[in-house]
Amino acid sequence: MKKFGALLLACVLSFSLVGCGNNDGGSDAAASGSGDVSGTVALNGSTSMEKLVNGLKEGIVETYPNLQLEPQFTGSSAGVEAVTNGTADIGDVSRALTDEEKAKGLEENIVAIDGIATITNKSNKVTNLTKDQLAKIYTGQITNWKDLGGQDEAIVVIGREAGSGTRGAFEELLGIEEQCQYAQELNETGAVLAKVAKTSGSIGYVSLDVLDDTVSPLQLDGVEPSEKTVKDGSYALQRPFVMATNGKISEQSKQVQAVFDFINSDAGQKIIEKVGLVTPNK
Numbered sequence: 001m002k003k004f005g006a007l008l009l010a011c012v013l014s015f016s017l018v019g020c021g022n023n024d025g026g027s028d029a030a031a032s033g034s035g036d037v038s039g040t041v042a043l044n045g046s047t048s049m050e051k052l053v054n055g056l057k058e059g060i061v062e063t064y065p066n067l068q069l070e071p072q073f074t075g076s077s078a079g080v081e082a083v084t085n086g087t088a089d090i091g092d093v094s095r096a097l098t099d100e101e102k103a104k105g106l107e108e109n110i111v112a113i114d115g116i117a118t119i120t121n122k123s124n125k126v127t128n129l130t131k132d133q134l135a136k137i138y139t140g141q142i143t144n145w146k147d148l149g150g151q152d153e154a155i156v157v158i159g160r161e162a163g164s165g166t167r168g169a170f171e172e173l174l175g176i177e178e179q180c181q182y183a184q185e186l187n188e189t190g191a192v193l194a195k196v197a198k199t200s201g202s203i204g205y206v207s208l209d210v211l212d213d214t215v216s217p218l219q220l221d222g223v224e225p226s227e228k229t230v231k232d233g234s235y236a237l238q239r240p241f242v243m244a245t246n247g248k249i250s251e252q253s254k255q256v257q258a259v260f261d262f263i264n265s266d267a268g269q270k271i272i273e274k275v276g277l278v279t280p281n282k
Contacts (some may be wrong), residue, residue: 005184008207010113012142022215033069033122036064036066037064037066037067037254037255037258038064038067038068038071038149038255039066039067039068039255040067040068040255041067041068041069041070041089041090041252041255041256041259042070042071042072042082042087042088042089042090042247043069043070043071043072043079043088043090043091043092043243044071044072044073044074044078044079044082044083044087044088044090044091044092045072045073045074045075045078045079045080045082045088045090045091045092045093045094046073046075046079046092046093046094046164046165046166046241047073047074047075047077047164047187047188047189047190048094048114048166048189048206048207048209048210048241049073049092049094049241050071050073050189051209051210051275051276052111052112052209052241052271052272052275052277053069053071053073053092054071055271055274055275056069056259056262056263056268056271057069057071057270059262059267059268060258060259060262060268062114062267063262063265063267064140064258064262066119067255067258067259069259072088073092074119074167075161075163075164075165075187076091076092076093076094076095076163076164076165076168077163077165078163079092079093079244080093080097080101080244081092082105083106083244083245083246084101084104084105084106084246086246089230089245089252089253089255089256090243090244090245090256090259091106091242091243091244091245092241092242092243092244093165093241093242093243093244094114094164094165094166094169094207094239094241095165095166095168095169095172095239095240095242096108096169096239096240096242097242097244101244105247106244106245107243107245107246107247107248107249108240108242108244109242109243109245109249109260110240110241110242110244110280111241111247111263111272111280112163112241112272112277112278112280113230113231113238113241113277113279113280114204114207114208114210114230114238114239114240114241114277114278115207115208115225115226115227115229115230115235115237115238115276116169116170116173116205116207116220116225116237116238116239117206117207117208117211117217117218117225117237118134118203118204118205118206118217118218118220118225118237119193119196119197119203119204119205119206119211119215119217119218120196120202120204120215120216121197121198121200121201121202121214121215121216122151122197122201122214122216123200124145124147124151124201124216125145125149125150125151126145126149126150126218126222127143127216127218127219128219128221128222129148129216129218129219129220129234130220130221131174131220131221132175133148134218134220135175135176136172137155137157137203138157138159138171138174138176138179138180138181138182138183139176139179139180139181140157140181142155143155145201153200154201155201155202155203156183156184156199156200156201156202156203156251157180157181157182157183157184157202157203158182158183158184158186158192158196158199158202158203158204159180159182159184159185159186159188159192159194159204159205160185160189160192160205161185161186162186164183164187164222164270165239166189166205166206166207166239169239170205170237173236173237173238173239174223174237189206189207189210190210192204192205192206193206193212193214193215194213194214197215203218204249205237205255208225208226208227208230208276208277209275209276209277211225211276220235220236220237221236223235223236225237227273227276227278229279231262231279240280241277243259243260243263
């Protein structure tokens with residue numbers, strides 16, 4: 001009888017250990033098994049957010065190997081329209097949403113903070129402008145670099161097209177909405193960068209994360225545009241990068257929720273920093 005009792009106890013203990021092992025495995029799967037999410041998520045919007053979105057597209061497969069991001073870059077206004085009418089799951093908008101857009105049910109999900117760098121052709125000797133001088137250049141009140149301590153050369157004012165999030169943020173931050181006088185309006189961030197690089201006397205504005213050595217960035221009120229100065233708030237021209245959804249994130253599909261879970265993870269935050277942006281509230 002004692003042998004039977006001992007045998008029964010051994011069986012019970014053995015069963016308990018196996019059961020615990022299975023529970024642990026289930027917990028591990030729940031913690032790391034978010035990779036079970038599969039499908040596609042359509043994004044549309046800002047060309048300024050292309051570098052960030054492509055970085056997320058490449059990085060997310062490490063966590064969600066069966067989840068694909070399908071982005072298009074047609075401008076912030078197009079992104080707002082796409083997420084509103086349901087042709088995109090996420091609208092990439094390189095500015096704050098308007099009250100009107102929010103009233104339609106769009107949720108302003110800020111994923112990063114970006115600086116807007118003012119750039120000139122490398123031949124330009126002017127290195128610093130005040131906000132007031134910059135505003136007067138774009139509204140046509142200052143038209144020659146000699147009036148700013150530079151050479152006697154006409155200022156060629158280059159900017160983005162109407163509907164661009166970068167243009168909207170730039171003009172709003174300077175208080176010059178609907179007042180700008182552009183020589184050329186271009187429909188992509190890269191096009192502005194390229195045009196300023198090859199046009200003597202030109203000035204333009206681009207997202208900080210695409211800045212390269214083909215152009216000269218201008219200081220604004222003595223402050224260089226950089227991740228550091230955006231983060232500490234000393235650089236004035238900064239705006240949010242928004243991934244708008246039609247309703248709260250919790251109301252979206254599991255695929256869309258997974259995208260935001262990844263963005264908020266350590267891996268997602270590292271991608272934001274790697275592409276030259278600032279993570280919000282950090």
